[in-house]
Amino acid sequence: MRNLIGIFVVFAVLAGLSQARAGLLTIDTSTNSLVFINERTGDTTVIRPTASSSIRGLSYNPGSDLLFAVDTGSDTLMTVDPETGASTTIGLLGIGYPRGVTYDSNSGTLYAVDTLTDKLYTVNTTTGGSTPVSLNLLGFGSVQGLAFNTNTNTLYGIDSASDQLLTIDIETGVASAVGSLGFANLTGITFDNATGTLYGVDGGSDALVTIDTVTGAASEIGTISIGTAESLAWIPNPGISALEADQLNAPSNFVLIGLGVLSVLRLRRRRPATT
Numbered sequence: 073m074r075n076l077i078g079i080f081v082v083f084a085v086l087a088g089l090s091q092a093r094a095g096l097l098t099i100d101t102s103t104n105s106l107v108f109i110n111e112r113t114g115d116t117t118v119i120r121p122t123a124s125s126s127i128r129g130l131s132y133n134p135g136s137d138l139l140f141a142v143d144t145g146s147d148t149l150m151t152v153d154p155e156t157g158a159s160t161t162i163g164l165l166g167i168g169y170p171r172g173v174t175y176d177s178n179s180g181t182l183y184a185v186d187t188l189t190d191k192l193y194t195v196n197t198t199t200g201g202s203t204p205v206s207l208n209l210l211g212f213g214s215v216q217g218l219a220f221n222t223n224t225n226t227l228y229g230i231d232s233a234s235d236q237l238l239t240i241d242i243e244t245g246v247a248s249a250v251g252s253l254g255f256a257n258l259t260g261i262t263f264d265n266a267t268g269t270l271y272g273v274d275g276g277s278d279a280l281v282t283i284d285t286v287t288g289a290a291s292e293i294g295t296i297s298i299g300t301a302e303s304l305a306w307i308p309n310p311g312i313s314a315l316e317a318d319q320l321n322a323p324s325n326f327v328l329i330g331l332g333v334l335s336v337l338r339l340r341r342r343r344p345a346t347t
Contacts, residue, residue: 094309096280097139097154098260098273099127102299106157111264111271111306114280114294120157124150127159129173129184129218130260130305133197139305140197142170142184149173149184149200154307163200167193171259174218176242178225183242185215185229192227192245205245212238212247217261217304219270221285228270228285230258237288251288255281258290260304275302 096109099122106119126145130152133140139152141159147170149162168188173195175182182195184202190209193202213233218240220227229238229247235258237250257276261283264271270283272290278301281290 095307096262096271097130097132097305097307098296098298098301099130099141099303100298100300101126101128101302105298106152106154107296107298107301109280109296109304111269111280112293114296116296116298118298119155122152122157122159124159127152128171128216128259128302130303131173131175131182131218131220131262132305132307133175134177134308135180140173140175140182141303142173144170149182149195149197161200162197165193165195165200165202167191167202171214171216172218172229174220174227174262176220176222176225176227178222181242183218183220183227185210185218187214187216190215192240192242205242208245210238210240210245210247212236212249215240215247216259216302217272219261219263221263221268221270222265223268226285228261228263230261230272232257232259237283237285249288250285253283253288253290255279255290259302262304262306264306264308266308271304271306273301273304275300 096111098107100107105121108117124143127141128144129142131140141150141152147165150159152159167186170184171187172185184193184195192205195202212231215229215231217230227240229240235253238247240247255274257274258272259275261272272281272283278296280293283290
């Protein structure tokens with residue numbers, strides 16, 4: 073009986089640890105690595121290297137449990153496994169210089185933005201091919217990061233040239249300024265729809281920030297201790313908060329695992345020899 077209890081402790085804690093996935097992901101373009109970011113502190117953990125050296129946009133697809141990624145150098149759409157960092161090329165985007173991507177899980181629409189044409193595109197998630205939302209220009213010099221609020225069906229963008237948060241009309245493709253960010257090199261943004269929080273990362277200072285969607289003002293959370301982060305994606309985990317994730321990953325849990333293993337081994341040693 074005690075043997076079974078020890079085994080149960082080990083697997084129960086391991087099961088809890090496997091669920092602690094909520095948080096932020098980015099690509100460190102200086103090392104080509106997929107990196108996990110604690111959204112409350114900015115602390116980072118390198119997951120694995122990726123195959124691409126020029127990913128500039130990330131967005132999570134809850135249907136496939138994969139990340140959509142745009143590769144600026146090859147002008148292609150890719151998927152990235154958030155657990156292993158393994159990337160797979162889907163196809164050519166054909167838009168020139170993609171710098172941001174976001175997925176609307178309500179409609180199943182993937183949006184991308186191109187800084188060369190100054191246009192918003194929808195992207196075919198099967199082939200990678202893109203189509204302009206309209207003939208209209210976004211109207212800003214360097215729109216890069218994209219994020220979608222599925223609660224209000226609002227598409228946000230970042231214009232790094234004017235240092236402003238934007239909202240973008242998904243029908244017309246025209247952007248409108250919300251307000252000044254206060255950070256000169258914000259490029260990657262993502263939205264946590266569960267808490268209504270818009271996160272951003274500054275590629276120059278490596279600052280992780282939250283952004284006020286009413287005023288556009290950004291507030292620093294902490295510094296990301298990696299080379300260069302220019303993209304950002306939120307990985308949700310229904311029913312688990314950041315604090316709960318931290319608790320699941322706390323050192324005490326690893327102590328419990330160790331105690332469980334020791335109890336199993338100890339009971340095995342005490343078993344009488346059979347004849």
